[in-house]
Amino acid sequence: MSRAVDFQLTDDQKALKRGIRDVLEGRFGRDALRAAVDAADAAAAAADVDAGAVADALETLRLDRELWRALGDAGFFSLCVPESAGGVGLGLPEAVLAFEEAGRVLLPGPAVATFLAAGEVEGAAAGEVVVTAVDGGLVPWLAEADVVRGNAAGAVAVRSVDPLTPLHRVPDGPLAPTAAVLLLAAEQLGSAARTCEAAVQYAQDRQQFGGPVGRFQAVQHLCADMLVRAETARAAVYAAAVTGDPLEALGAKLLADDAAVRNARDCLQAHGGMGFTWESDVHLHLKRAWVRAGLGRTAARAEEELAAAL
Amino acid sequence: MDLTYTEEEEAFRQGLRAWLADVLPKLPAKPSPGDWPGRRAYDTAWQRTLYDAGYGEVHWDASPTRRLIFLEETEKAGAPYVGANFVGLLHAGPTIASEGTPEQRARWLPPVLRGDEVWCQGFSEPDAGSDLASLRTRAWRDGDDYVVSGSKIWTSHAEVADWCELLVRTTPVSEDVPKHRGITWLAMPMGAAGITVRPLRTLAGSAEFAEVFLDEVRVPVANRVGAENDGWRVTMVTLSFERGTAFVGEVVACRRLLGELAREARANGRWDDAVLRRRLGRLSAEFAALWRLTQWNVSEGRRTGGVPGTGGSVFKLRYSHARQALYDAAADVLGPGALDLDRAWTLERLSSLSYTIAAGTSQIQRNIVAERILGLPKGR
Ligand SMILES: Cc1cc2nc3c(=O)[nH]c(=O)nc-3n(C[C@H](O)[C@H](O)[C@H](O)COP(=O)(O)OP(=O)(O)OC[C@H]3O[C@@H](n4cnc5c(N)ncnc54)[C@H](O)[C@@H]3O)c2cc1C
Numbered sequence: 001m002s003r004a005v006d007f008q009l010t011d012d013q014k015a016l017k018r019g020i021r022d023v024l025e026g027r028f029g030r031d032a033l034r035a036a037v038d039a040a041d042a043a044a045a046a047a048d049v050d051a052g053a054v055a056d057a058l059e060t061l062r063l064d065r066e067l068w069r070a071l072g073d074a075g076f077f078s079l080c081v082p083e084s085a086g087g088v089g090l091g092l093p094e095a096v097l098a099f100e101e102a103g104r105v106l107l108p109g110p111a112v113a114t115f116l117a118a119g120e121v122e123g124a125a126a127g128e129v130v131v132t133a134v135d136g137g138l139v140p141w142l143a144e145a146d147v148v149r150g151n152a153a154g155a156v157a158v159r160s161v162d163p164l165t166p167l168h169r170v171p172d173g174p175l176a177p178t179a180a181v182l183l184l185a186a187e188q189l190g191s192a193a194r195t196c197e198a199a200v201q202y203a204q205d206r207q208q209f210g211g212p213v214g215r216f217q218a219v220q221h222l223c224a225d226m227l228v229r230a231e232t233a234r235a236a237v238y239a240a241a242v243t244g245d246p247l248e249a250l251g252a253k254l255l256a257d258d259a260a261v262r263n264a265r266d267c268l269q270a271h272g273g274m275g276f277t278w279e280s281d282v283h284l285h286l287k288r289a290w291v292r293a294g295l296g297r298t299a300a301r302a303e304e305e306l307a308a309a310l
Numbered sequence: 311m312d313l314t315y316t317e318e319e320e321a322f323r324q325g326l327r328a329w330l331a332d333v334l335p336k337l338p339a340k341p342s343p344g345d346w347p348g349r350r351a352y353d354t355a356w357q358r359t360l361y362d363a364g365y366g367e368v369h370w371d372a373s374p375t376r377r378l379i380f381l382e383e384t385e386k387a388g389a390p391y392v393g394a395n396f397v398g399l400l401h402a403g404p405t406i407a408s409e410g411t412p413e414q415r416a417r418w419l420p421p422v423l424r425g426d427e428v429w430c431q432g433f434s435e436p437d438a439g440s441d442l443a444s445l446r447t448r449a450w451r452d453g454d455d456y457v458v459s460g461s462k463i464w465t466s467h468a469e470v471a472d473w474c475e476l477l478v479r480t481t482p483v484s485e486d487v488p489k490h491r492g493i494t495w496l497a498m499p500m501g502a503a504g505i506t507v508r509p510l511r512t513l514a515g516s517a518e519f520a521e522v523f524l525d526e527v528r529v530p531v532a533n534r535v536g537a538e539n540d541g542w543r544v545t546m547v548t549l550s551f552e553r554g555t556a557f558v559g560e561v562v563a564c565r566r567l568l569g570e571l572a573r574e575a576r577a578n579g580r581w582d583d584a585v586l587r588r589r590l591g592r593l594s595a596e597f598a599a600l601w602r603l604t605q606w607n608v609s610e611g612r613r614t615g616g617v618p619g620t621g622g623s624v625f626k627l628r629y630s631h632a633r634q635a636l637y638d639a640a641a642d643v644l645g646p647g648a649l650d651l652d653r654a655w656t657l658e659r660l661s662s663l664s665y666t667i668a669a670g671t672s673q674i675q676r677n678i679v680a681e682r683i684l685g686l687p688k689g690r
Contacts, residue, residue: 006312007602007609013311093311200684215687217673220680227679228624235606236599242313251595303591304584310572310594 007238009097016090017097023074024105027067030281033106036064037284040163061166063109063130063144071111072127081119092179096186096241103190103260106284108164110141112183113149121147134173135180135295142168150174162287176296178246184296185237185253188260191285192233195260195267196226198282202271213270222266229259247309250302257299260289313605315375323379329363330387337390343516343657350428350470353393357425366423369399370407374608378558385562392559394467398422398429401551402475406497409536409544418473418497430471432462432498432522433545440674442477443489443542447524449478449496455528456480456496461521464668468507468520474498476529477545480538493541495548497533504528514660552669553622557629558604564597564636571636575643589639596632600625620682623675630665630672637662 009017043061071077080095081087088094095115102111110132114124123129124147132141134150142148142155143166155168176184200223203214213219236252264286268275275282293299315323337356341348360366368380369392392399403422406414421427438445447460458478465474474497481492500507504527509517536544572590575581607621637659641648650656666672680686 007606009311196684200686203686212687214680215689217677217680217689220684220686220689221673221676223684223686224627224676224679227684228628231621231624232599232603232628235603236595238311239313239599239602239605242311248598251598254592254595255599299592300588302595303588305591306594307572307587307591310569310590 007235013094013097016094017101020074020076020098020101021104023071023076024101024107027070028105028107032064032067033281033284036108037163044159044163061144063141065130068109068114068127068130070127072125077111077115077118077127078125080115081125085119087119087125091241092182092244093238093241095179096182096237099183099186100190100193100237103187104194106164106191106281106288110145112180112187113145115183116177116179117147117149133176133180134170135176136173136298137169137171138295139168139170139173140165140291140295142166160291162284162291164284165288165291167291175301178244178249181246181253181296182237182240182249184292185233185240185249185256188253188256188289188292189230189233189237191289192226192230192256192259192263195263195282195285196223196230199223199226199263199267199270202274206272219270222270226263226266229255229263233259247306250297250305253296254299254302254306257289257293261286261293264289315379319373319375319379322376323383326365326380326383327387329365330383330389333359333363334387334389340390343514346469346517350394350467353390353395354425354428356390357392357395357399357423361424366425370404378605378608381559382562385559385566388566391563394428394470395422395425397431397467397471397475398427398473401548402429402431402473402497404551405475405495405544405548406535408547409495413532414497414535421472427472428467428470429473429475430465430467430500431548432465432468432474432476434464435461436463440671442545443493445477445479445493447476447478448482449480449494449529451531452528454531456494456531456534458496458498458524458527458529461523463521464510464519465507465522466519468500468522469509469517471500474500474522475548477541480541490542492539493545494538495535495541495544496529497535498527498529499533502527502529512661513663514657549670550620550622553626553675557626558608560633561597561600561604561629564633565594565601567636567640568593568597571640571643578643578645580643580645586639586642589642593632593636593639596635600629600632603628620678623670623678624683626669627672627675627679633665634662 040061075088076098078087079090079098083089110130113133114131117131118125121129121131124131129146130144131147131149132139132145134148134152139152139155142152150173152168152170155170158167158169160167203219203223204212206213233256236255240248240252264282268282268286271280271282274280341352357366365380368377371377399422403419406418422429433442435445435447447458447462449456449458456478476496476498478494478496479492480494481487483489483492504525506523508521510519510521512518568590575586580586603625607625610621637655640655641659644653644655647653648656677689681688
């Protein structure tokens with residue numbers, strides 16, 4: 001048959017996704033995630049003792065430069081840099097697959113801004129130079145960034161709800177470009193799919209009333225709705241990556257934000273008391289999902305833009 | 311991942327568009343919702359028009375892309391809906407195409423494509439709804455016939471159908487035969503002796519479905535699709551078409567309706583309400599995503615041999631709720647107009663209440679997603 005609209009991943013794309021997952025899980029698996037959280041926690045505790053020294057605490061939350069360089073070596077940041085410039089020469093659809101994987105493992109750091117700066121800012125592609133960007137009223141990882149895109153003058157440190165994303169607020173910055181919106185949406189998708197898996201796994205393992213709680217329909221339906229959210233967002237995100245259409249990207253972000261936030265909450269519910277603990281990873285997904293929902297385009301803004309186009 | 315159309319597909323789109331622009335203005339006026347013979351005549355005449363122009367088989371086109379282009383273009387142009395041809399074109403036909411013998415395909419498919427014959431679906435029974443496999447309509451062999459007795463319910467289009475895709479029990483449930491085993495899929499001629507159709511009025515006021523009573527109805531054994539007692543497997547094929555692809559065209563309709571709603575809101579001042587405006591914005595993202603999900607499922611279906619996968623349940627769940635949300639938003643745009651039965655929106659809103667029930671309730675779809683896709687233990 002002739003080539004036609006075929007939305008499924010090609011074998012190359014599947015291989016790329018698997019390869020990136022291997023790299024990310026190898027370099028930033030669960031132990032590394034929890035170690036990063038512990039480090040952030042210690043920094044925050046130090047700040048509490050020294051009341052008011054929020055800024056100092058944020059200075060002490062370091063980005064793992066070694067991880068960043070390893071990602072650079074693996075070609076993560078240079079996926080979309082043309083081959084002639086030493087990159088991998090792939091497009092937005094592949095970038096979206098990579099960021100979906102980053103969202104799954106809760107990769108910390110301003111990966112989106114660094115990725116988009118690769119090829120333009122010397123050293124970004126290699127993971128040597130960390131780039132962040134002013135995004136609406138927020139700047140993630142300002143203190144750790146080597147290069148800041150946009151005007152961060154007057155930035156004020158915030159005690160961030162997400163232990164792994166230091167935040168500054170600025171009066172009013174530029175809106176993120178379409179590619180950034182889409183990559184954030186892809187991270188949300190990865191997180192939404194991950195929390196769905198985690199809920200299903202827990203529902204199979206946790207025994208109550210003489211069997212796994214996953215045999216209860218109330219729990220099953222929670223999980224089913226999580227999958228529906230994740231898969232609908234997936235179709236939207238992948239399609240927007242293929243078309244590159246700005247409005248489609250906004251719509252995809254809207255659905256992916258919803259999927260990430262609500263799946264994290266349902267995942268928490270499925271975990272019972274365990275879901276409310278610091279030790280469980282559920283809250284990390286929820287908090288990061290909240291942060292990403294505040295970046296790129298807020299729901300209010302995206303909805304207004306989509307409505308205006310009706 | 312590729313969403314570009316080939317030149318051939320674009321040419322198909324352009325040809326279809328030009329054809330629609332030519333024929334649609336010449337169509338007769340739509341019959342009223344209560345006029346069933348009129349509706350049947352209108353719907354089948356449209357199918358005949360499609361057939362004569364070479365589009366009769368488009369729903370079964372080997373290229374899912376052409377199928378989607380067809381749905382997109384006909385909806386955008388405001389062409390008639392499949393209507394009474396729904397069962398024949400969108401699930402009984404595809405089931406016969408996939409499971410029938412060459413003789414059966416030759417007997418039943420061409421008349422569906424030409425708009426000569428209408429099908430209905432006799433699956434549900436008074437005591438077998440969600441638990442379809444517990445159906446009790448009996449069929450026993452008598453020479454070259456099955457003799458069928460029992461009753462069906464919620465049979466859409468029964469009043470005007472020529473054929474019924476009928477599920478019957480050929481082997482009683484026993485210790486050795488679980489309920490899924492003894493079922494057989496038959497094509498029953500609706501003109502046969504012993505069939506009584508009693509229309510049921512829906513909450514929208516019209517009779518969309520009926521009760522069908524079967525009293526020793528003779529159905530030739532040759533009308534059996536699939537093996538005797540293997541009907542449950544055939545049923546799964548039918549249901550996967552019904553859930554997976556049958557509603558696809560309506561997603562495009564929803565996108566068109568949303569545009570109309572925005573125009574209405576701008577005209578009547580409701581657009582100034584930011585909360586409502588944002589709801590419409592979100593619905594726009596929702597239906598765009600559902601269209602993409604459709605493309606996703608269709609390209610996946612091509613890999614599983616044309617029969618849509620369980621992804622159909624994901625789509626059906628999301629779509630049916632989104633469509634209801636669309637009509638709820640419409641009610642807020644229309645204000646008092648939402649209480650006026652002369653506004654088309656009002657009737658459609660009433661009809662939309664069935665979407666989370668028909669073709670398997672939302673609860674049943676969630677059970678399917680949880681057990682068959684996510685692999686959770688069998689529910690209780
Ligand atoms: C407009 C319309 C057209 C239809 N057309 C046809 C047709 O042409 N042919 C045909 O054969 N059928 C048709 N149907 C029937 C339709 O398939 C059934 O109504 C549907 O499967 C539900 O069955 P039921 O009505 O018996 O509800 P029930 O099965 O009695 O369900 C009652 C409630 O219990 C819930 N429930 C039941 N079992 C479970 C479970 N295991 N877990 C959780 N919740 C459960 C249901 O979700 C529902 O909320 C049509 C229905 C409608 C509304």
